[in-house]
Amino acid sequence: MSLTALSNDQRDALQELTNIAMGQAGASLATLLDEFVDLSVPRIRVVEVVDLPPVLADLVGKTNLVSAVRQSFQGYLRGEAIIIFGEPGCQALADLMGFEGELGESGENELLLDVANVLSGACLGGMMEQIRNFTETNGPAELSFSMPLVMARQVMAEQLIDPQKVQWSHALLLEVNFTIKNRDFIAHLTMLMPEDGIEKIRGIIDEFIAAF
Amino acid sequence: MSGEAFSFNLAETVVKWLDVGIFVLDKNFEVQLWNNFMAHHSGRAADEVVGKNLFEAFPDLPKPWFTKKVNTVFLLNNFAFISWENRPFLFRFAHNRPITGGADHMYQNCMLLPLKAEQGKPEAVCVMVFDATDTAIAQNLLKEALEAISEISNRDGLTGIYNRRYLENRLSSEFDRTRRYGGTFSMVLFDLDFFKKVNDTYGHLAGDKVLVEIAARMKAQLRTSDVLGRYGGEEFILILPETPREGAHLFADRLREMIELEPVIYDNITIPVTVSMGVTEHQADMPSYTSMTHQSDLALYASKAAGRNRVTCYDPSLEKLAADKH
Numbered sequence: 209m210s211l212t213a214l215s216n217d218q219r220d221a222l223q224e225l226t227n228i229a230m231g232q233a234g235a236s237l238a239t240l241l242d243e244f245v246d247l248s249v250p251r252i253r254v255v256e257v258v259d260l261p262p263v264l265a266d267l268v269g270k271t272n273l274v275s276a277v278r279q280s281f282q283g284y285l286r287g288e289a290i291i292i293f294g295e296p297g298c299q300a301l302a303d304l305m306g307f308e309g310e311l312g313e314s315g316e317n318e319l320l321l322d323v324a325n326v327l328s329g330a331c332l333g334g335m336m337e338q339i340r341n342f343t344e345t346n347g348p349a350e351l352s353f354s355m356p357l358v359m360a361r362q363v364m365a366e367q368l369i370d371p372q373k374v375q376w377s378h379a380l381l382l383e384v385n386f387t388i389k390n391r392d393f394i395a396h397l398t399m400l401m402p403e404d405g406i407e408k409i410r411g412i413i414d415e416f417i418a419a420f
Numbered sequence: 421m422s423g424e425a426f427s428f429n430l431a432e433t434v435v436k437w438l439d440v441g442i443f444v445l446d447k448n449f450e451v452q453l454w455n456n457f458m459a460h461h462s463g464r465a466a467d468e469v470v471g472k473n474l475f476e477a478f479p480d481l482p483k484p485w486f487t488k489k490v491n492t493v494f495l496l497n498n499f500a501f502i503s504w505e506n507r508p509f510l511f512r513f514a515h516n517r518p519i520t521g522g523a524d525h526m527y528q529n530c531m532l533l534p535l536k537a538e539q540g541k542p543e544a545v546c547v548m549v550f551d552a553t554d555t556a557i558a559q560n561l562l563k564e565a566l567e568a569i570s571e572i573s574n575r576d577g578l579t580g581i582y583n584r585r586y587l588e589n590r591l592s593s594e595f596d597r598t599r600r601y602g603g604t605f606s607m608v609l610f611d612l613d614f615f616k617k618v619n620d621t622y623g624h625l626a627g628d629k630v631l632v633e634i635a636a637r638m639k640a641q642l643r644t645s646d647v648l649g650r651y652g653g654e655e656f657i658l659i660l661p662e663t664p665r666e667g668a669h670l671f672a673d674r675l676r677e678m679i680e681l682e683p684v685i686y687d688n689i690t691i692p693v694t695v696s697m698g699v700t701e702h703q704a705d706m707p708s709y710t711s712m713t714h715q716s717d718l719a720l721y722a723s724k725a726a727g728r729n730r731v732t733c734y735d736p737s738l739e740k741l742a743a744d745k746h
Contacts, residue, residue, distance in 0.1 A: 236496045318506040322492075329498040355501045355529055 214254055214410065221413045226250050229334025230384060236330045240322065241301075243388050250397075251383040254406060258371045260379055260398075267383060267396055268294060268365035276368055277324035279356035281332060284339070284349045285408065287376060287401035289332065290369070291324035294394050295362060321356045327397060329353060331382070339412055342419045346408065376400035380409070441511075441528075441549030444535065445490060449474045452544060461513040461526070480512065493532045493545045502530040504552045515553045527556035578628060579635035582649030587657050588709075590647055594659060595709035598702050606668035608658040609716035610676075610697040613728040615654035622689060629686045630693055637682075638675055657716075665701035665733055672697045672731045680729060694729035696720060701734075718742050 214222065227249060234247035255263050268274050273295045280288045293301075301319055332351055339349040360368055382397040401409075435442055436455050444453040451474055454466040462469075464477065475483050493500050502510060504527040515526040529550040534542035574586035582590070594605050612618070612634065619627040631654065638658070639648055647659040658675075660668050676695055683692045698719025700712050715734040722732040722741065732738075 236498060239495050240492060314506045318503075321501065321503065321506070325501060326496060326498060330496070333498065353499060355503060355531065357503070358505075 214413075217417060218410060218413045219252060221417050222409070223250070223252055225335055225338050225413070225416065226252060226331065226382060228338055229331050230382075232334040233327055233330035233384075236326050237323070240326050241388065245388050247384055253381050255379050255381055257369075257374050257376055257379055257400065260369050260371060260374075260381075261366045263381065264292070264368060264396070264398075265364075265366040267381075268292065268394075270364070270366065272365060273362045274365050274368060275320060275361045275363075276359045277320055277356050278359040279324065279328050280354045281328070281351045282354075283351040284336060284346065285332075285351065285401065285405050287399055287405055289324075289328040290359070290398040290400065291327055292365070292368065292396040292398065293320065293323075317358050317361075320358060323395075325353075325356050327384075327395065328356075331397060332399070343412065343415045345411070345415060374400065375402075377403045378406045380406065439551075442546065443469075443549075444544050444546045445474060446544050447494060449487070449490070451477065453546075458511075458549070462511060478511065481510070482507075486510070490532060490545050490547075493534050494542050497534050497536070497542055499534065500532040502528075502532075504529055504556050508556070510547075510549060515551070517553060517557075523553055523557055523560075527552040576635075576650040579632050579650055581635045581639060581656075582647060584649065584651050587647070587649040587651060587659070590649075590659060591657075591709040591712065594661060595702065595706075595712070599704075603662055604664055604702050605659065605661045606663045606665055606699060606701045607712050607716055608660070608668060608672045608697055608699050608731075609651070609713065609720045610656050610658070610672070610695045611720060611724070612654040613694045613696055613724075618691060618693075622686065622691060626686045626689070626691060630684045630691060633684045634679060634693060634695075637678065641675060641678070665699060668699045668701065669731060669733050672699055676729065676731055696723035696728045697731040698723060699731060699733045 230247055230250050234245050237247075238245040274292050275295065276290055276292045278288055278290050301323060332353075336349040336351055343349075378401055380399040380401060382399065384395055384397060435453075438455060439457060441457040441461065442453065442455040443451055443458050446452055451469050451472055454464075454469045459465050459469075462478070469477050475481055489500060489502065492498075509525055509528045510530050511528070513526040513528075515523060517523075529552045531548045531550070533546040533548070535544040535546050536542045574582055576583040591607065597603075598605055612630065615627065615630070618630055631650070635648070635650065635656070638656075642648060642658075645661045647661075649657050649659075651657045658672070660671065663671070676697060680692075680694050683690045685691070698716040698721070700715040700719060702712065706712065715738075718738040718741070719732040719734040722738055723730045725741075726732070
């Protein structure tokens with residue numbers, strides 16, 4: 209068991225925290241897309257960055273193509289959010305947004321960026337809100353975000369992240385399934401953080417468990 | 421606030437002079453704040469703009485799209501971003517690099533931030549406009565360089581037409597496209613007759629001149645969608661999209677005749693040149709594009725065997741001919 213793995217209790221608590229946050233993400237997405245959005249309960253786990261490529265490949269499917277958006281955040285927690293979309297999901301999104309015919313590459317990218325931004329903003333922002341409700345340890349739970357960037361279009365999941373080039377040691381992996389208008393698609397929200405970030409979250413979770 | 425120690429409001433002054441465009445909109449898109457970056461680049465001072473509707477003050481703004489963007493920030497209570505890569509700019513500002521430019525406007529990244537009291541709904545949206553021109557210019561230069569490299573890697577060094585690598589990629593993609601979307605295409609494989617003799621008699625420089633000249637003459641006859649490349653040595657391939665066999669045959673024969681009628685002149689020496697050609701058309705039951713190179717090779721061989729300087733279309737009977745040869 210790795211140093212930073214979560215105990216079952218800790219994972220349940222984190223699941224609870226992110227559930228509420230993801231509920232908001234779902235509501236926000238529904239507003240953005242003007243469609244009812246059904247979000248699954250997120251599955252959550254902590255993985256070391258070296259294990260990330262095979263884990264992502266398992267999640268998304270080895271031969272499936274994905275597109276991904278990255279966005280860094282800093283403040284209460286520091287790290288990088290990577291939002292991974294399966295290729296059918298991108299198409300479903302484009303259809304939903306009512307883009308007639310050819311969406312064009314830059315239009316499609318803008319759409320991906322908007323959706324990714326709403327997801328990471330709502331999820332991390334929602335987590336911060338939950339944290340503010342029960343603790344003031346470590347100062348105000350606030351984050352700022354930098355501009356999201358499309359990091360890859362249509363690559364194999366395994367090739368998405370090269371652990372050698374990542375400065376983060378650990379990743380909090382949040383898997384969320386979306387259903388929009390009877391179309392299923394999956395987005396994976398991956399939050400890469402340094403080890404002390406994971407430690408900080410663990411501390412927060414323990415406080416959360418003690419408070420309820 | 422430590423700002424009270426000064427004779428001016430610290431935060432206000434910093435916002436005013438920050439080298440980032442900052443303006444604030446209320447729910448009716450009325451401008452509430454307009455800093456110097458915005459004033460100086462737009463040529464519209466704060467007192468001209470503040471209190472006015474943004475779209476009335478700047479009718480050129482992309483109103484429906486930007487309205488949606490700002491409204492989303494109000495609704496979701498979440499920040500939003502605009503990247504120059506998707507939309508080069510929000511405001512058409514000149515940039516500060518008139519000499520090193522290469523861009524005719526300032527590229528902009530924007531961040532939209534909901535403004536609100538501690539608890540509650542956003543009452544205003546702050547828009548920050550970042551000058552991204554340097555990044556954009558650097559990225560565009562890089563893109564051009566990469567395109568140039570990819571172009572060079574697809575070209576034959578001597579003749580300037582496509583090389584074998586490109587031909588094989590192109591045949592493969594043309595094959596896939598035809599299989600998926602229907603239609604047809606033909607390919608012509610051809611070879612200069614007795615080219616070894618040209619080299620031996622007149623020297624390699626003369627041989628090179630012949631290759632360059634033939635490639636150039638052929639290229640001048642092509643439609644824009646046709647692809648001509650050097651497959652190796654004195655062997656060339658012509659890919660003719662949307663062309664059935666008969667059309668390819670006629671076209672190939674016209675090229676053959678053109679080459680035969682006009683010898684290549686090198687160093688005042690007249691070098692007669694002829695070519696032998698093999699034509700084949702895509703068929704639905706072919707397993708891969710290599711079937712086409714195989715068939716055109718057999719047809720080319722038949723042209724050679726029949727006396728050269730001619731065009732042969734592939735026919736299944738050629739398979740038997742080839743088998744007998746071995």
